[in-house]
Amino acid sequence: MSPSISVIMPVLNEERHLREAVQQVLDQDYDGAIEVVLAVGPSRDRTQEVADAIAAAEPRVSVVANPTGRTPNALNAALAKSSNPIVARVDGHAMLPKDYIRTAVETLQETGADNVGGIMAAEGITPFEQAVARAMTSKIGVGNAAFHVGGEGGPADTVYLGVFRRSALERVGGYDEHFQRAQDWEMNHRIRETGGLVWFQPKMRVSYRPRPNARALAKQYFHYGRWRRVVARTHQGTINFRYLAPPLAVLGIVFGLALSPLFWPAVLIPALYLVAILAGALLTGRGLPGAALVRLPLVYATMHLSWGTGFLTSPPRLSKPRPAGTNLQDLFH
Incomplete structure (x- = not known):
């Protein structure tokens, strides 16, 4: 039997995408138990109502408050609410392939890594978004980070999102709430500094929608x-x-x-x-x-x-x- 998974999702202003994102997690091609914890911040839309409705209809989903609205606080709140030995961090607008969790768990087991993650697959619709997507997958735009530009699987400084062993998160004390941005890089640095392994798995691709204009x-x-x-x-x-x-x-x-x-x-x-x-x-x-x-x-x-x-x-x-x-x-x- 595959290990149980806790999926933690920081959620803010995600009314449009939340139902689909949660459903893609629940529909994963994975034979272990999956729970989803939504850490909902003070949104400007109906995100809280949508999250509550999802949790009311689906016993595998629960909701926890994130009054600050900040991502690392949301992740720690969801971690505290969750209980399983493997923890997957997923965004409220992420679109996961059906084999995402299965591939992640297999990679954790095969490599002994503390965290595995894959490619931030930027995809644009408008001409500007298409240009950003191309820039975000080129070395000219973002350097040689494998989770942007791809490459062979192996040890990495950081990865996109991440599927962790809970023991590693507990070892380093969770996400550092000081870092409003770059909290993933900082977390992975502490995992590596304490002897853990972060592993890039190119088979794990998550669609990402770039910013729609130059100002954003x-x-x-x-x-x-x-x-x-x-x-x-x-x-x-x-x-x-x-x-x-x-x-x-x-x-x-x-x-x-x-x-x-x-x-x-x-x-x-x-x-x-x-x-x-x-x-x-x-x-x-x-x-x-x-x-x-x-x-x-x-x-x-x-x-x-x-x-x-x-x-x-x-x-x-x-x-x-x-x-x-x-x-x-x-x-x-």
Whole structure:
């Protein structure tokens, strides 16, 4: 008999997608027991009513409150409510393939890993979304992270979402509620630091809908960069060139534009960046519709410069005041 699974879902403003997302979890091709815990934040739509209705009709689903609306708080609240030895983190709008949980459990058993996860398969409908989806699956857009660009299965720094051994979550004290963003990366870092293994399984693909416009994309990547800097302050030695490239690009463009009235060759720095993203868009945009292809340079620039600006301007006040995170074991008492 396969081990029982607890699926924890942080839910906020998910009225449109929640029923389908939960049903895809319950319909998994898996012969073990599945429970779903919805941690519902203060939404602006009817998410709470939808979640309560699902739980009333389905005994495998329960609801717990997340008054803060923050993702790590929701995950810890759902963890405390759940009980099974394997815990799968799923988003309220995620669309899982039917073999997702079965593949995850088989991979946990075969590798001895503490956490396994797969590919964040970005898929767009509008031309802008299609351009973002292409950028989010290219090394020019997001570096070499396997959960974005794919690759062979094996040990990884982090993975998308994640299916965990509960013992690993308890060992590291749950999600750190200080990190409004980057909590998954930070959690996986602590798992690895305590001797655990994080495993990338490319067979686990979860559809992801990109942001619909440049403003929303810029906000998303600004906060990614801002909170990745907080992680770097908390965990020394976790920054490499892949993370430093966007802030270096921002600095180069700013200094180039500022110095160009006094020293005209300085304008070559932003000009070279522009040429690079145009060439990169042509190289990676093959097969895209024309309307998406012409948006791809804008998407690359938005992702790079927003992430880099967020990283550079991340205020020290966001730094974690103490090294210990929330103790998950305390949440059960």
